[in-house]
Amino acid sequence: MTIEAASNPALVPVTAQGPIIHPRWVRVTHWVNALAMLMMIGSGWQIYDASPLFRFIYFPPQLALGQWLAGALLWHFAAMWLLVINGIVYVSLGIATGRFRRKLLPIRPRDVVNDFVAALRGKLAHDDLSVYNAVQRLLYVGVILAGVVIVLSGLSIWKPVQLKYLTAFFGGYDFARYVHFFAMASIVGFLTVHVALALIVPKSLRAMIVGR
């Protein structure tokens, strides 16, 4: 039984089939975030294509969202509210409930190496979904930080005059576009691994939907 469930009777199911792994607020914010991220990434790719940073990187319109630049910008600046508000709720609750500290810390480099090697050998156990291994912890903390960077660098591109000190922090307008791009690339890289592993271990997907 997790601490959230134990301390909150509402979370203890009437017909318990096992402990709650992910409380409802985690599941709701997770899926809202998944939707917001897909909208932000899809429209962001379309916006990128209007003025690519790399000659060899171009996103096919079939994968992008918004049909043309104006449509993509409308999507991007609408979905940003969903992403940011949901993100603030998630991070605040993660800190306030102690879930981040409990689930994501500590991260010891030696554990990361050991767990990574074990994972490559197919010997990393997933018996207890409520405990994250060191590689998971590192990736989850990393993607949360990438989320913070992508929002702040995005703000600095959107408002390089009104928020000019933030833009300066990201190395100026032009450099902030690269920061924003690489934060996106990190998140897409995370998503690829994350989705693949969720499909390999389907009970982890079930836990994120029904909670256990």
Added chain:
Amino acid sequence: MPRERRKIPGVDPKLLIKDAAKLLPDPSRRLFLRGAASLGALATLTGCDIIDGPTAEGALRVVSRFNDWVQARLFSETTLATEYPESAITRPFPFNAYYAEDEAPEVDGETYQLEIGGLVDNKKSWTLAELYKLPEVSQITRHVCVEGWSAIGSWQGVKLSDFLKMIGADTKAKYVWFQCAEGYSNTIDMPTALHPQTQLTLKFDHQILPRAYGFPIKIRIPTKLGFKNPKYVTAMWVQNNDAGGYWENQGYNWFSGQ
């Protein structure tokens, strides 16, 4: 309010409009919300048609109007765009429009007059000779295009807030509307028109504004995206109704502040 466009000597409006359509999406996919594989897959998964065109487009436009409101509140009349040294100027400064450079308006400076209208005491038109005599301000600032690229340019001209006061404009009016030689237009909010760096630009890098950069008049607004900086300006109206603009009417965010 009369919206009839005067013929500008030396300008062929037909030629200038004809390329405008190129940047629009194909008419068959005019609704710009469909065709997203990522979201499409999700829509199938959830069984809800979230990319149902007109509904979603309407909702997105509502959010865009909300974003106008947010940006107007975020805008500060005292926050200045960063100014750069001469060495930072992008050379050559890019030409940018929805038409090719050789199709840019050719305005005859001899016969040109800037038309003034709307909520203004003195509606007298201005010749270039008269405008060149007004006190000059200068700025080296970053032009940021809605596409993402940016370039640093050097612009000289009359501070727009001074000009508005000089002609007796009602600065309590909500908008200033600009009409351009090729049919382009923009409406901007009055607080932006009164911003200390908003400039009625007559020169680029201390030379009379070349045709490529908007001869005879560009409105330089470093607190707005490039497309909200009209070139080849032929008329300026102070008014309380939002007359929209060339790109704004096609779905680009109206405020487009920086």
